[in-house]
Amino acid sequence: MLRPDVHDVRRRDFLRWLAASPLLASAGGLAAFEPVIAQEAPRRVFDDIVQSAEDALDIWDLQRAAEVTVPTAHYGYIMTGVDGEETYANNRASLERLRLRARRLVDVSNLDTRVNLFGREWPTPIMIAPCGSQRAFHAEGELAVARAAASRTHLQTLSTVSSTAVEEVNEARGEPVWYQLYLAPVGPGSWEGATALMQRSRDAGCPTIVYTVDLQGGSNRVSLERYRRVDDRTCTNCHTPGGRAGGPKPNLRGLPRGEPDPGLGRSTTWETIPRLRDATDQRFIIKGIMTAEDAELCVRYGVDAVWVSNHGGRSEGSGQATIDALPEIADAVSGRIPVIVDSGFRRGSDIVKGIARGATAVAVGRPYLWGLGAFGQEGVERALDILTREMQITMRAIGAPSLADLGPHTIAEP
Numbered sequence: 405m406l407r408p409d410v411h412d413v414r415r416r417d418f419l420r421w422l423a424a425s426p427l428l429a430s431a432g433g434l435a436a437f438e439p440v441i442a443q444e445a446p447r448r449v450f451d452d453i454v455q456s457a458e459d460a461l462d463i464w465d466l467q468r469a470a471e472v473t474v475p476t477a478h479y480g481y482i483m484t485g486v487d488g489e490e491t492y493a494n495n496r497a498s499l500e501r502l503r504l505r506a507r508r509l510v511d512v513s514n515l516d517t518r519v520n521l522f523g524r525e526w527p528t529p530i531m532i533a534p535c536g537s538q539r540a541f542h543a544e545g546e547l548a549v550a551r552a553a554a555s556r557t558h559l560q561t562l563s564t565v566s567s568t569a570v571e572e573v574n575e576a577r578g579e580p581v582w583y584q585l586y587l588a589p590v591g592p593g594s595w596e597g598a599t600a601l602m603q604r605s606r607d608a609g610c611p612t613i614v615y616t617v618d619l620q621g622g623s624n625r626v627s628l629e630r631y632r633r634v635d636d637r638t639c640t641n642c643h644t645p646g647g648r649a650g651g652p653k654p655n656l657r658g659l660p661r662g663e664p665d666p667g668l669g670r671s672t673t674w675e676t677i678p679r680l681r682d683a684t685d686q687r688f689i690i691k692g693i694m695t696a697e698d699a700e701l702c703v704r705y706g707v708d709a710v711w712v713s714n715h716g717g718r719s720e721g722s723g724q725a726t727i728d729a730l731p732e733i734a735d736a737v738s739g740r741i742p743v744i745v746d747s748g749f750r751r752g753s754d755i756v757k758g759i760a761r762g763a764t765a766v767a768v769g770r771p772y773l774w775g776l777g778a779f780g781q782e783g784v785e786r787a788l789d790i791l792t793r794e795m796q797i798t799m800r801a802i803g804a805p806s807l808a809d810l811g812p813h814t815i816a817e818p
């Protein structure tokens with residue numbers, strides 16, 4: 405899709421550069437460059453911003469569209485990692501560095517991408533990661549995501565700090581989602597509040613608690629601050645100074661405050677896990693694991709699944725990519741409980757790499773947020789369709805007709 409404004413500006417820039425260049429005279433004047441100028445036009449097609457979800461060819465098309473539609477500071481909230489973005493960048497770099505080994509002459513006429521998690525079968529291993537404040541990206545926020553997840557049958561986990569209450573999201577989804585739990589620094593810092601929050605999600609029918617443990621040390625979100633500084637809107641029109649828009653998040657409203665619990669917050673340790681796990685009969689998963697030692701502890705403490713994550717590069721500035729942490733974790737867990745991974749997965753081939761390195765399922769965050777921000781429910785559906793289609797094509801192309809055919813042998817060691 406051509407946008408004349410962009411095209412004209414680029415063409416003008418090129419001509420201005422050319423006029424000032426000594427090349428012009430030595431090459432025989434402007435006429436010598438006419439073919440180059442004429443050729444320049446079609447290239448604009450690749451630079452352009454897609455105008456509808458169905459025009460998006462890959463996840464990056466959705467990202468570019470969201471950059472235009474989502475308010476700058478809110479877009480910054482999606483994009484930010486920590487420090488100089490080393491962990492964010494390495495999540496991608498490590499996935500891109502991995503190569504797949506392609507087997508030939510395999511019958512790939514039937515593809516099996518089903519995955520079974522706790523007795524429930526899903527058509528693909530692609531899951532929706534919990535991301536807060538989705539109405540900051542599109543007016544329909546979590547409801548649009550829930551409808552998209554339902555229409556494409558993907559497992560969805562809802563954030564504690566969602567901008568829509570869990571009961572409404574479950575209604576839009578048509579079945580209860582998994583529920584992500586924050587205790588501190590966001591979330592209730594009291595035992596009473598924590599158990600009331602879990603109870604609320606249980607009453608709403610959520611079968612699974614996903615307890616996120618990777619922000620306990622805080623996070624240095626430099627990029628978010630940079631985006632904020634170039635957003636000329638007045639944040640305090642909606643946000644309290646330094647705070648959240650619209651008061652407490654819907655899932656936290658009406659919770660008992662309780663006494664701050666010294667065991668919840670910066671000082672939480674593994675000893676809190678049995679206490680939390682035993683406070684509910686929901687399944688209990690820990691999100692944010694990055695080492696074999698902690699994966700082993702998850703198994704020892706009776707956790708139902710390990711979720712390998714560095715919060716999409718927005719928790720620690722370790723530089724360690726999740727795809728690189730995955731093999732030692734999968735080895736440590738050794739099939740005893742499912743392993744979920746996220747952070748940096750943008751291509752169907754990335755999903756294949758995650759499964760090959762030992763994940764049971766792969767979750768995505770920004771890919772569907774970009775879809776949401778750009779085109780609402782249709783954008784989320786497009787993101788899920790793109791990832792699914794790319795995954796299927798990759799599996800056929802490398803001669804792996806089922807997820808069970810993927811393993812360490814699928815990866816070409818450098």
Ligand SMILES: Cc1cc2nc3c(=O)[nH]c(=O)nc-3n(C[C@H](O)[C@H](O)[C@H](O)COP(=O)(O)O)c2cc1C
Pocket residue numbers: 481482483533534535536563564565584616691713714715716717746747748749767768769770771773
């Ligand atoms: C804007 C945004 C908000 C997020 N909010 C939460 C959250 O509330 N709870 C949580 O456990 N993880 C949260 N995450 C992390 C995601 O669950 C997931 O780990 C991460 O997005 C995966 O990386 P990816 O975005 O590169 O796919 C958030 C991520 C983003 C980008």
